[in-house]
Amino acid sequence: MSKITEKQLISQLKQLKEIKPNKEWAVLLKSKIITEQKPVVIKAQSISFTDIIRSVFYQRKMAYSFAALFLMVVGVLGFANYTMPGDLLFPVKKIAEQSQAALTGQSGLRQNVAVLNSRINDLAQVSKDGRKDSISSAISEVETNVTALVNNLKTGTADATTIKEIVSSLKTLADVPGTDLSTNQDVKDLYQAVVQAQIADLNKATLTDDQKEVLSEIQELYLQGKYTDALEKILLINQ
Amino acid sequence: MSNLEEQFGQIYDQYIEKIYRFVYLKVNSQEVAEDIVSKVFLKGWEAYKAPGSNIDNPGAFLYQIARNAVVDHYRAKGRAQVIGTMDTEIADPGTNAQDMAILSADINNVKKGISRLKKEHQDIIIWHYLEDIPIPEIAKLVGKPEGTVRVTLHRGLKELRDIIQEG
Numbered sequence: 001m002s003k004i005t006e007k008q009l010i011s012q013l014k015q016l017k018e019i020k021p022n023k024e025w026a027v028l029l030k031s032k033i034i035t036e037q038k039p040v041v042i043k044a045q046s047i048s049f050t051d052i053i054r055s056v057f058y059q060r061k062m063a064y065s066f067a068a069l070f071l072m073v074v075g076v077l078g079f080a081n082y083t084m085p086g087d088l089l090f091p092v093k094k095i096a097e098q099s100q101a102a103l104t105g106q107s108g109l110r111q112n113v114a115v116l117n118s119r120i121n122d123l124a125q126v127s128k129d130g131r132k133d134s135i136s137s138a139i140s141e142v143e144t145n146v147t148a149l150v151n152n153l154k155t156g157t158a159d160a161t162t163i164k165e166i167v168s169s170l171k172t173l174a175d176v177p178g179t180d181l182s183t184n185q186d187v188k189d190l191y192q193a194v195v196q197a198q199i200a201d202l203n204k205a206t207l208t209d210d211q212k213e214v215l216s217e218i219q220e221l222y223l224q225g226k227y228t229d230a231l232e233k234i235l236l237i238n239q
Numbered sequence: 240m241s242n243l244e245e246q247f248g249q250i251y252d253q254y255i256e257k258i259y260r261f262v263y264l265k266v267n268s269q270e271v272a273e274d275i276v277s278k279v280f281l282k283g284w285e286a287y288k289a290p291g292s293n294i295d296n297p298g299a300f301l302y303q304i305a306r307n308a309v310v311d312h313y314r315a316k317g318r319a320q321v322i323g324t325m326d327t328e329i330a331d332p333g334t335n336a337q338d339m340a341i342l343s344a345d346i347n348n349v350k351k352g353i354s355r356l357k358k359e360h361q362d363i364i365i366w367h368y369l370e371d372i373p374i375p376e377i378a379k380l381v382g383k384p385e386g387t388v389r390v391t392l393h394r395g396l397k398e399l400r401d402i403i404q405e406g
Binding site for chain 2 (some may be wrong): 003009013015017019025030033035
């Protein structure tokens with residue numbers, strides 16, 4: 001091949017500028033890279049954005065729902081705590097008491113005594129407020145719980161603390177004005193069970209001559225079926 | 240179209256022919272060149288739109304991607320070591336049909352000669368004589384002093400002339 005000067009070579013090199021990509025391919029590539037990626041990118045952004053919004057909204061919605069439910073439950077329980085037998089939300093109060101007893105591990109006789117104590121307090125409050133429409137429901141609740149306690153006393157053994165609590169409850173019950181439940185058979189049975197347990201304890205205890213004399217009177221009253229009187233004397237000895 | 244897309248669209252229009260030519264002269268195949276150039280601009284676009292992206296010189300950036308892409312292409316084919324010595328037909332049939340009508344036999348020889356140059360000579364000759372990139376800018380592209388680039392350019396031109404005259 002003939003010699004080529006540097007100038008000629010450079011001139012020929014510059015002519016290589018004629019090498020160009022296919023126009024259709026170049027346009028298509030641009031479209032693919034920029035335009036066609038756009039919907040994909042936007043779609044991806046859109047999905048992630050809406051997902052985030054939905055997620056946040058959903059989480060907030062859930063949080064608000066739980067908060068509302070929580071407040072509602074707390075509100076109902078709080079309000080139910082002040083209800084009395086015969087009120088619409090009184091069953092809720094009983095459920096709450098049962099749940100509380102379960103949580104504190106309270107069961108059996110002690111739970112019976114605690115519930116009876118609550119019902120006697122309800123009765124005392126209803127009587128004090130003069131809510132005549134609620135008194136019958138309150139008495140009914142007390143009787144139901146007395147029956148349950150008597151049944152449990154027949155099958156189980158009550159410790160001294162429980163007996164003292166029952167005595168305290170019976171004393172409160174006896175003090176409620178206008179509600180004489182001493183003739184109620186279950187209440188009588190409860191008195192009998194308590195007096196019987198107390199006499200047994202006193203027999204084991206070391207007593208003075210005076211106390212032994214009172215104990216004899218208590219036993220007499222017990223045999224006569226005068227459990228209320230017997231219990232009053234027992235309380236005197238214990239003092 | 241967003242601002243970024245518009246900007247990159249302008250960069251694409253400005254560089255598509257240059258990058259294609261640069262790649263084509265190195266791989267001697269329209270199909271391969273199109274494939275590599277597609278990857279170059281896709282990578283360029285992804286980098287350009289990336290958050291915090293700061294590409295001062297898009298041309299230099301695209302040429303760098305193109306150089307790496309060509310190297311990757313030859314590595315993948317296991318032919319990287321013979322780039323400078325291969326003696327293949329200049330263009331594939333697709334480009335041949337298109338180009339041969341335009342390019343004279345002499346120019347085709349030059350094209351053939353470029354494909355046989357050392358890689359460093361190829362890049363600098365293409366950039367300087369085909370793309371009219373000044374020496375200082377080429378120096379920045381290759382990360383070498385301007386004097387070194389001038390010497391390389393001179394040697395490359397001499398090598399090309401020898402190849403053509405031998406051919």
